[in-house]
Amino acid sequence: MERIAPGGRALLRTADGVVFARGGLPGERVRVAVERAARGVRHGVVTEVLERSAERVAPDCALHPRCGGCDLLDLAEHARARVKCEIVRDALARVARLEPPLIEQALRPLRAPGPHDDRARRRVSVVLHxxxxxxxxxxxxQRVSVERCPALHATLERGLAQLAAARGPDGVRAQLACDERAGAVLALERDARLARAFVDAGGRGAVLTVDERSFGDPSLIGEVTSDAHPCRSDAGVFAQATRFGGAAIRDEVMRAVAPDSGTRVLELFCGSGHLTVPLLAAGAHVEACEGDARAVRFCRDNVALVDAGARALVRQLAIDEGLRTERAPDVVVIDPPRAGFPGLARLADQLRPRRFVLVSCDPATGARDLASLIARGRRLVALVPIDAFPRTSHVEWVATVE
Ligand SMILES: C[S@@+](CC[C@H](N)C(=O)[O-])C[C@H]1O[C@@H](n2cnc3c(N)ncnc32)[C@H](O)[C@@H]1O
Known part of the structure; x- marks a missing residue:
């Protein structure tokens, strides 16, 4: 096997096409059972390691490899950072079509939490079965039941047990989260009986997102935001899943925007204000856009605490190619979901800001969006990869484009 691809599978190029294999590591010779094949690409699973990598370790989780949560557990911790940087370089070269010298000029070292920083996750989404x-x-x-999970904060792991004790019906999707205060909180779309049973089993609170009914105390305070400006939210709106990841993204965005009292920022996909609030606190004028009505309400409340007056405008809208803005920005900050933001090029033509700060949680779509700006004569000046999920091949980045 040659290297690890996004998703944690080992990759090998052969004369007959590409092979992706779960459970293989770079440098290993392995036997692979092919599960499916199409157009020269074969996907399979390693059934035998014939020549073992010196970086292979025993996974520290009884559910691995049955569970799809953490995909780098066979690889020694020190090697995981290298793998993530390779994934980033590959996306910049293959998808954004950047020449190696440009990549090396822009690429900063991976920002990573300390070694053995396990139990970092403060959010998990599960389905009851x-x-x-x-x-x-x-x-x-297939579903894998999870009672213990070494990736989760201990409070969240207790939340799993409380949810199991509440015995909900099959197929219900539930979001669990926790902050510094004791107890896990839950968000469900509906099912008041389950929400109540979760609180009776020791959960701190639960909310039904469809009608805002709450049980116990479902609020989160400063889950991943700074101590100086702790945002409020609940488990039913988006937040970064690790405190390190949230802080690193915020710090790098602030560094890249470098706001002062006159800077006009257009922020797309603002969620409940994790980036909006520090930008406003630094004196910027911010027009922040978000589609989720509940997140917008939290964002408006969080922004009100900064007392930014007319400098703040939080709009609820579906962000698409036809986006119209209220103010011409100096800087555009985008933090889209995995699909990225294909409308970026059109926005660049329309607004002509001096800088874009692009947060990405998916190297392939992030590189595609970067490429659309580079094709319009913009220049990638810095890209900071962030290891928000240390046990996985997942990597985030904050890119600055001028
Ligand atoms: C990666 S999150 C970023 C949130 C925020 N910046 C933060 O740091 O917490 C992406 C956000 O985009 C929102 N979103 C996804 N698709 C959208 C769309 N088409 N229009 C508007 N908002 C959208 C989601 O609700 C989510 O809050």
Whole structure:
């Protein structure tokens, strides 16, 4: 096997096409059972390691490899950072079509939490099956019940047990989260009985996102935001899943925007204000846009605490190619979901800001969006990869484009 691809699978190029194999590591010779093949690409699973990598370790989780949550557990911790940087370089070269010298000029060292920083996750999304919380198995629709999980904060792990004790019906999707205060909180779309049973089993609170009914105290305060400006939210709106990841993204965005009292920022995909609030606190004028009505309400409340007056405008809208803005920005900050933002090029033509700050949680779509700006004569000046999920191949970045 040559290297690790996004999603944690080992990759090998052969004369007959590409092979992706779960459970393989770079440098290993392995036997692979092919599960599916199409147009020269074969996907499979390693059934035998014939020549073992010196970086292979015993996974520290009993659910691995049945669970699809953490995909780098066979690889020594020190090697995981290298793998993530390779994934970033590959996306910049193959998708953004940047020449190696340009990549090396822009690429900064990976920002990573300390070694053994386990139990970092403060959020998890599960589906109930047989009354138990489950995660999905890799590349399949099968569910794996999860009682213990070394990736989760201990409070969140207790939340899983409380949810299991509440015995909800099959198929219910539930979001669990926790902050510094004791107890896990839950968000469900509906199902008041389950929400109440979760609180009775010791959960701190639960909210139903469809009608805002709450049970116990479902609020989160400063879950991943700074101590100086702790945002309020709940488990039913987006937040970064690790405190390190949230802080690193915020710090790098602030560094890249370098706001002062006159800077006009257009912020797209603002969620509940994790980036909006520090930008306003630094004196910027911010027009922040977000589609989720509940997140917008939290964002407006969080922004009100900064007392930014007319400098703040939070708009609820579906962000698409036809986006119209209220103010011409100096800087555009975008933090889209995995699909990225294909409308970026059109926005660049329309607004002509001096700088874009692009947060990405998916190297392929992030590189595609970067490429659309580079094709319009923009220049990638810095890209900081962030290791927000240390046990996985997942990597985020904050890119500055001028
Ligand atoms: C990666 S999150 C970023 C949130 C925020 N910047 C933060 O740091 O917490 C992406 C956000 O985009 C929102 N979103 C996704 N698709 C959208 C769309 N088409 N229009 C508007 N908002 C959208 C989601 O609700 C989510 O809050």
């Amino acid at each position: 047989g009354g138990l919380p489950t995660l999905s198995a890799p590349e399949s629709h």
